[in-house]
Amino acid sequence: MTLLTGIVLGNIAMxxxxxxxxxxxxxxxxxxxxxxxxxxxxxxxxxxxxxxNRSGLLSRAVELMAAADTGATMVVLDLDGFKMIxxxxxxxxxxxxxxxxxxxxxxxxxxxxLLARLGGDEFAALFSGPEADADAVRFIGCAEAGxxxxxxxxxxxVTMTLSAGVAVANTSDIAPAELLRRADIAMYVAKSARHTCxxxxxxxxxxxxxxxxxxxxxxxAALTRNELQLVYQPLVCTRTGQVMSxxxxxxxxxxxxxxxxxxxxxxxxEETGLILKLGEWVLDQACIEIxxxxxxxxxxxxxxxxxxxxxxxxxxxxxxxxxxINPELLRIEITEGVLISxxxxxxxxxxxxxxxxxxxxxxxxGTGYSSLSYLQKFxxxxxxxxxxxxxxxxxxxxxxxxxxxxxSLGHSLNLKVVAEGVETEDQAALLxxxxxxFLQGYALGRPDTAEKLHALSFAEMLPLTRSRxx
Ligand code: C2E
Ligand code: CA
Ligand code: CA
Numbered sequence: 001m002t003l004l005t006g007i008v009l010g011n012i013a014m015x016x017x018x019x020x021x022x023x024x025x026x027x028x029x030x031x032x033x034x035x036x037x038x039x040x041x042x043x044x045x046x047x048x049x050x051x052x053n054r055s056g057l058l059s060r061a062v063e064l065m066a067a068a069d070t071g072a073t074m075v076v077l078d079l080d081g082f083k084m085i086x087x088x089x090x091x092x093x094x095x096x097x098x099x100x101x102x103x104x105x106x107x108x109x110x111x112x113x114l115l116a117r118l119g120g121d122e123f124a125a126l127f128s129g130p131e132a133d134a135d136a137v138r139f140i141g142c143a144e145a146g147x148x149x150x151x152x153x154x155x156x157x158v159t160m161t162l163s164a165g166v167a168v169a170n171t172s173d174i175a176p177a178e179l180l181r182r183a184d185i186a187m188y189v190a191k192s193a194r195h196t197c198x199x200x201x202x203x204x205x206x207x208x209x210x211x212x213x214x215x216x217x218x219x220x221a222a223l224t225r226n227e228l229q230l231v232y233q234p235l236v237c238t239r240t241g242q243v244m245s246x247x248x249x250x251x252x253x254x255x256x257x258x259x260x261x262x263x264x265x266x267x268x269x270e271e272t273g274l275i276l277k278l279g280e281w282v283l284d285q286a287c288i289e290i291x292x293x294x295x296x297x298x299x300x301x302x303x304x305x306x307x308x309x310x311x312x313x314x315x316x317x318x319x320x321x322x323x324x325i326n327p328e329l330l331r332i333e334i335t336e337g338v339l340i341s342x343x344x345x346x347x348x349x350x351x352x353x354x355x356x357x358x359x360x361x362x363x364x365x366g367t368g369y370s371s372l373s374y375l376q377k378f379x380x381x382x383x384x385x386x387x388x389x390x391x392x393x394x395x396x397x398x399x400x401x402x403x404x405x406x407x408s409l410g411h412s413l414n415l416k417v418v419a420e421g422v423e424t425e426d427q428a429a430l431l432x433x434x435x436x437x438f439l440q441g442y443a444l445g446r447p448d449t450a451e452k453l454h455a456l457s458f459a460e461m462l463p464l465t466r467s468r469x470x
Contacts, residue, residue, distance in 0.1 A: 016304055020214045031408050043366050043389075045400070045404075046117040047398055048095055049102035050221050054180075057116035057168065061176035062112065064128045067169075068263045071170045075125045075139060076183040077105070078191065082121035093239055094156045101160065108142035134167060139226065140164045163191040164198035172455065180316060216272040217257050219252065223274075223281060228252055230285045231447035232298065234456050245297040245331065249285045249447045250278070251378045253465055257331040270305045270459070279306040283316065287323035287451050290330060296457055299331035299361060302409040308333055313352035327357035333384065335363045336374050344379070350378055353412060366406065374414055383410050387421020395429055404434050411435070427463060 013130055033183060044056030066074045079101065086094035098121065110117050114126045120314060123223055127135040140162075145162040165186030169179050182201040190199035222228055232246040237306055251259045259265055269275040279302060286298045306312060320327050332353060339346045353360055359381035362374070367386045375383065385406055392399030403419075410417040419431045420442030445453075 018323050035060055041183065043402065046119075047395065049099055049117045051123075052114070052116040054116065054118045054124075057114065057118070057126065058180070060114055060234050061126050061179075065176060067128070067281065070128070071132065071168065072107075072126055072128040072132050072179065073136040073169070074167045074176075074179045074183040075136050075164055076118070076187045077123045077125070077140070077143060077162050077164045078187055079121040080163060080191070082160075085153075085158060089154060089156060091179065092403075093156070097151060097153045097158065097160075099146065100153065102193060102233060102433065104146040104149075104151075105143055108139050108146055110139070113139060118180075124183070126176075132454045140166075144197060162197060163187055165190055165201065167201040169335060212268050212271065215265060215268050216274050218255070219265055219269060220274055220277070222255070223277060227254060228278075228281065230282065230289070230450075232289075232450055232453040233440060233447040234445045234453060234461070235299075235438045236444045237438055238436060241460045243296060243445075243453070243457045244438060244460060245299060245457075246283060246453050247299045247301070247333065247447075248289075249301070250282060251321060251447075255381055270303050273305070275303045275305050279303060280315070280319075281394045283319050284323075285318050286324050288299075288329065291323050293450070293454055294326075294329075296453065297329045297331055297359075299333050301333045301363065304335065304337045305418045307349060313356070316353060316358060317356055320358075328359070331359045331361060331381075333363040334341045336365075339374050339378060347378060351382075354379060354381075364420075375415070380415055381416060382416035382437075384418040384420050384440075387435075390419050390421050390423075390427055390431070390441070393427050394424075400434070403431075403436075407434050432462065 028412075044059060045054055046053040048054075061072070061074075077275045082097075085097060088192075089097075096452050099118070101121075102115075102117060102123070105115055109125065110127075112129055112131075116124045116126075118124050123135070125139055127133075127139070129135075130176070136252070143164075144162060147162055150157045150159055165183040165188070167179050167182035167186060167450040184206075186199045189205055191199060193199060199293070202288050229251045230248045231251050232248055235245045235247065236242065236244040236448060237244040250262045252265060252431070254260075255265075257270075257334070266275065266278075269278055280299050286300045290296075302312075320330065350360055350398050360379075362378075362380045362383040364386045365383045368391055385403065387404070387405055389399070393403060407417050416436040416437045418440055420440050422428050422431065422443045423437045424443055427441075428439055437460070445456055
């Protein structure tokens with residue numbers, strides 16, 4: 001089967017799937033299971049090359065690494081000068097070239113390797129078993145030679161060079177995402193080196209441990225001095241056009257540079273354990289805000305580290321009682337990382353939270369390991385589709401069908417569906433048509449102070465499409 005027929009067949013399958021899901025009332029348990037599997041495959045596959053994407057690689061890597069006691073070796077591979085080819089020959093040629101590169105790399109893989117396209121011109125290969133290191137080195141050599149042979153793209157002939165990073169896990173203690181991150185860092189080192197096309201990760205390449213400790217200590221001091229803030233971003237109902245809830249997001253005012261972004265300081269706080277104190281503070285602040293305005297439900301993000309601590313649900317109950325708030329106005333967002341390693345405890349905690357009346361939402365849906373099975377196992381109230389899917393919305397039919405099937409899937413499991421990272425009015429209008437329940441993103445409102453959120457709660461935020469407004 002050629003790449004193109006694969007994509008076309010995939011599209012047809014998705015169209016059929018979407019049609020089946022539209023008839024929700026007719027959806028049997030078997031159909032649902034098939035749809036789950038299909039959507040899972042689609043969200044784990046890169047449509048351009050037919051290879052697993054980042055999420056597909058990570059979920060397969062979990063299995064592979066658990067099975068191979070001997071550890072695993074990850075290679076991240078980046079094409080040199082791809083951007084220039086893309087700019088001069090055009091995007092169509094760029095896509096063709098990536099497809100051809102995918103084929104050449106596949107031919108180098110051997111029996112036990114797993115190849116994926118991470119995005120752009122970045123590929124990854126994972127090897128496990130006793131020969132993993134040697135397999136990885138052989139793969140890089142073969143890939144280098146393969147790309148040095150002429151590739152015909154449109155009417156041009158090009159040859160490519162690559163830069164590669166290698167990271168080795170001797171035990172299964174290192175999570176696949178961490179192994180990938182290390183290989184990525186090594187790849188950047190290789191890219192800037194002149195005499196070699198690949199480099200192996202060592203800890204000195206990483207941001208220093210010392211730096212992370214300093215950031216954590218500064219963050220703790222900022223917390224003690226009451227310098228941290230919460231901002232609130234509205235979630236807008238596509239049926240009424242109005243704000244129905246908000247997400248609380250942490251800010252560290254005064255901290256310059258990348259370290260001031262929660263995307264950077266939260267993982268550091270998770271590493272050092274400070275996240276537990278931060279999490280308590282966030283919960284308290286959100287409760288204070290709920291008590292003050294009494295109408296808009298507020299969701300807090302809960303880190304896996306917090307969720308796993310014994311007595312987490314009890315601490316939420318205590319906060320609700322301490323502040324005397326209606327538990328139905330408090331929501332909790334968790335990512336599926338929480339659920340993977342401690343399934344039973346996580347299930348118990350979730351049940352306790354829901355018994356309290358607190359709603360639980362699955363965050364960043366579609367980016368994790370095996371999202372769909374968790375939807376069935378855990379009783380979520382809603383799911384938030386990661387913004388990576390929303391960004392694909394205007395790219396073409398595949399992205400739209402995938403979203404359609406995720407939304408229908410959520411509905412057939414009785415979940416409210418939120419689209420994250422909605423940045424344009426066109427995306428908002430499309431998502432309304434696809435019957436997504438709630439939208440969140442810059443197009444609807446940026447994270448801002450509680451006062452601004454309150455003001456927005458009186459505004460009509462979305463024009464209603466005819467199909468929704470009846
Ligand atoms: P998240 O939970 O997925 O939150 C959404 C992130 O997307 C926020 O980034 C938000 O500002 C950003 N965002 C919202 N709309 C748009 C949009 O239209 N386009 C784009 N490009 N981005 C948009 P932020 O505030 O930097 O937070 C990053 C992450 O840090 C959050 O991702 C969450 O995982 C974590 N985080 C933030 N606050 C907390 C917290 O209080 N506790 C914990 N545990 N994690 C937090
Ligand atoms: Ca969130
Ligand atoms: Ca999210």
